[in-house]
Structure formats: structure tokens, C-alpha cells
Amino acid sequence: MDLLSKNPWINHYPTEIPTSINYEERTLQSYLKEASEKHPKKAALHFLGKELTYQQLYSSALKFANQLTTLGVKKGDRVAIMVANTPQSVISYYGALMAGAIVVQTNPLYVERELEHQMVDSGAKVIICLDLLYQRVKKVWPKTSLEHVIVTGIKDYLPFPKNLIYPFIQKKNTGITIDVDYGRNVHSFVNLLKTGEEKEISLSFDVKEDLALLQYTGGTTGVAKGVMLTHYNLVANTTQAIRWMYKMTPGEEVVLCALPFFHVYGMTVGMNYSIMHASKMVIIPKFDTKQILKGIQSQKVTVFPGAPTMYIGLINDPNINKYDLSSIEVCISGSAPLPVEVQQKFEQLTGGKLSEGFGLTEAAPVTHFNQVWGKRPTGSIGLPWPDTDAQILDAETGEFAKPGQIGELLVKGPQVMKGYWNRPEETQATLQDGWLYTGDMGYMDDEGYFYIVDRKKDMIIAGGFNIYPREVEEVLYEHESIQEAVIIGVPDPYRGETVKAYIVLKENHQLTEKELNEFCRKHLSAYKVPRLYEFRDELPKTMVGKVLRRALLEEEEEKLKSSESDDQLKSS
The missing domain is CATH 3.30.300.30 (ANL, C-terminal domain)
Known part of the structure; x- marks a missing residue:
């Protein structure tokens, strides 16, 4: 059987998208260094009026990496980040990688039970958290292997006078009084950066084996599991995203980062995409339609990764027509099915393209996507990305299904995880002969477009x-x-x-x-x-x-x- 018969979807690839890519065997953090060298004065991020250049971002990450090393973090140690979308979340992420650590992204909404499970399961040595969350961390600390807590606040990277006003607004909105007992093992993020050395840390990496990330599954179907993603997994998936959006220009795009960085989708198509592509991130700490609309207009956003609920919220905002959204060129939707009516309405409002894709944490996360500037069948999750194989498994026969038959979606590719952290039996059940069993039910049509009908469990x-x-x-x-x-x-x-x-x-x-x-x-x-x-x-x-x-x-x-x-x- 030839490749076109086996993988009919590649018939629909435009000439600009290769069916196979030569992925660079590099660490994620090396792309931040490269961006700082090629575009030192270019804005790397915009946060509520505050901007950092690529040179400043790289310098901050380097200082943070050296401070982690001073605190005893060694290659392979786990460093947890429990921070909303802020400059600190980007600095912490890349700084931890520079120190050789494995990042553990932690949801700021976690209650104590969930936080304790993740810290114990991952064996995290250090956690960076928001000051609002410190008391929660403090309560579970004795039950974990945490040695150090690094505390930061939203105000730390706000411009004057917002940084002075924000604590009062924060207290009014949350009712929480910030009470952090700084001491030998509790550190101020800002103070660490002030005294951090700006020297490169020399470490060797096997990017196909060394983990960059422990990304915990949402736990919506049971206990959250740590998905082991290597540098190669994440570099490959981000590279696939860049090649899929082939009309976007390196060093010139502006990416709206409203999806949480602690979620693998926001991390890959928001943060990692921006760094690898030397784009400017417009960072939004929480979903707020007014803030997003203002951000798109003022910063001339060109790329907007989001979720259906975000687009639904925006098109139902009564003031949406007061904003100029014409800068938007590409919107990528994931995490849940995108209603056709929402896609059509948002494209009418912006003039950009809104395409739906599919992925899961275990695949870093994207495996399928509709073409941005090509055919997009109604209801389809699109085509497998370059180097990504996909098949539908017939549960009754145990064989790959024919077009139109419903079965479980299986995927294989360079973005697929190494396995589950400390869970060999579950790894073996989910990864078989290189195939990732997604648990999603779907089918492929005659042309190679895939459709999801639902979760196997749903x-x-x-x-x-x-x-x-x-x-x-x-x-x-x-x-x-x-x-x-x-x-x-x-x-x-x-x-x-x-x-x-x-x-x-x-x-x-x-x-x-x-x-x-x-x-x-x-x-x-x-x-x-x-x-x-x-x-x-x-x-x-x-x-x-x-x-x-x-x-x-x-x-x-x-x-x-x-x-x-x-x-x-x-x-x-």
C-alpha cells in the first residue's frame, strides 16, 4: 500500500506544508536565547501596559535559573509553577528549563487536596506561586518534598501607578489579605531576580529522552496523572504549529495569550510558539472579554489561540462592534468542539480565519488541525499534522476501521509522550506499539478528514x-x-x-x-x-x-x- 492510500489526508496538504519535517534536536530554552540574539530590542511580551524585550526576558530567565541552582536545584529536579498568565510565569518556565529542571505546571485553582496530590506525585523540590495562593501552599507543604517556595504577585510586573493601586483592588475583589512569612525557605521572586547572576549554565541534554515537562491531565475522568513530555516532544509540536500556519512571519506576529500557560494547549500554541517564532505575546491573566477586545485592538493581535467558550463570550459581548479586530489573521480553536455558528460569526466579526483542531495532553497536545487557508469540512477536526499517523480502531474486530466506521482514535508521532510519571501499567495500557490510544471515538472519511463523535467514556x-x-x-x-x-x-x-x-x-x-x-x-x-x-x-x-x-x-x-x-x- 502506497503512502497516499494509507494516509489519504496528505492529498490535501497545500504545497507550503511538508508531509515530513526535519525537527531540530534542541532544548526549548535554546529558542529563547536565539530570539534574544536575533531580536534583542523587540518586545517579547506585553502585560497590562508593561513590556519586556527579548533581551530583558532572556536576562531575567537566566538570573532565575542561577538562583534555582543556588537553592540546590539540579538537572532532573522538578520545579512547580503555580502562577496565572504573567511575565513571571514565562520567566519561571524558561528559567527552570535553563537550570535543567523538569517543569510541573500547576493550576492556580487547585484546592489543597489536588495540590498535595500533584506535589507528592511529582516530588517537586521548589514551587513558584502567587502571593494570593501562598497560604494554600503553606498548608500542604509539610506533606510534600518541597524545600523552597518562591512568591510573586500580579503587581510585581505592572507599570506605575497600576502596581500601587492593584493590591487594593485585589483585596477588594478577593477579600484575601496577603500574608507571606518570608524567611530562609520562602523567597521573594523579585528579590531573587535583583541579586541573580546573569551567566549561562552549562548542561548537556539528550532532548529525545530528557523531560522538559510533567503536565498533569485535568483529572476530569479520575486522578490526575503526570504526562512525561520531552524537549523533543514539545519542540516537534511547536514546529508543526509553525509550519501549519505557514503565512505567519517569524519576528513579526502578535499572539494573544489568554489561554492559561499552565494548560498544555496555551503553553504550546501560545507561549512556546511565540518564543520559537520570536513573536510578541499579549498576556492576559484571566479571561475577560473587555480586556481581550482592548488588547486585540491596541496591540494589533494577529494570532489568537483560544477555546470555543472564549469565542462564544466575545461574540456575545454587547460592545464587540466598538472595537477594531481587523488585525486578526488566524484563530486556532481547541479543548472542546467548536460550534459551526460560532466559527462563522467570529470570522465575520474579525475577517480572520478560525479553524478547529484536536489534541490531548499526552500529545503535547496537537495531533489534528483543519487547514487555515484551505478546505474545512463542517464538524471535522481536520487532518493529522506532518509526521503524525492516525487510525480508527474497530473495537469489535481489533482491526483498523474502514472510512466512515466509528471506533477509537489512535495516533502516533514525534509529539507523543514518553509515558505517565511513575505509572508503568497505565503507560503500557495507553501506549501500545507506538500508538497512543486517545479514548476518543471518531471516524475518518474517504478523503482523510477526521471527526470526533465523543469521548469513549462519555x-x-x-x-x-x-x-x-x-x-x-x-x-x-x-x-x-x-x-x-x-x-x-x-x-x-x-x-x-x-x-x-x-x-x-x-x-x-x-x-x-x-x-x-x-x-x-x-x-x-x-x-x-x-x-x-x-x-x-x-x-x-x-x-x-x-x-x-x-x-x-x-x-x-x-x-x-x-x-x-x-x-x-x-x-x-
């Missing part, structure tokens, strides 16, 4: 029928009054499971359960129509905008337990 079996939540959600998004929708399966004594829809309506829109049910019956087979509807003001989400189905399922389980308890009390 599939609903009602009355013997397989129902994929994404298909039902796509129909719901077609309704003009619906802003967000999510489908889950809830226990049903007769059908086994039944379909429940959670709905968030657009502002000033009204919709009854009866009207929605009639709408669904026009567009779905009877067995797929939701039997239960619940209207909400908002849905539980991760920081990157992915709806937490698990949280909704847990709510339903609690309701069921409570109902059973009430029944028992009545019968007694």
Missing part, C-alpha cells in the same frame, strides 16, 4: 442505542437562543441511561422546555432527543473553558443518593 447507552453527546450538542447550538449546551447520560430504570441537556441561554433570550423539545425532535432521531432539560446561568468549566461533565455527573449522583435516602425514610 458515550450514552440508552435502550441499547449508542448516543454521542457531541451530536446532540451540535443540534442544540443551532438554536438561536442557546449560548452553551452540554449533554450527559443520567441513570434511568427503564432505558439504563437517558439523555439530559444543560442549557445556558443568551442574554435577553427566553426558551421553554416544550419549545426546545419540539426543536430537538425536528433535528434528531427520537432516541437521541433529551428527556430532561435544565436551564442554568453558567456551566462548571476548567480554566481553559472545557465543560466539566464529571461535575455534572457527580451532581446527578448526589441527587440520586438523596432521593434514595428520602425513599428509605418514607418506607421506614
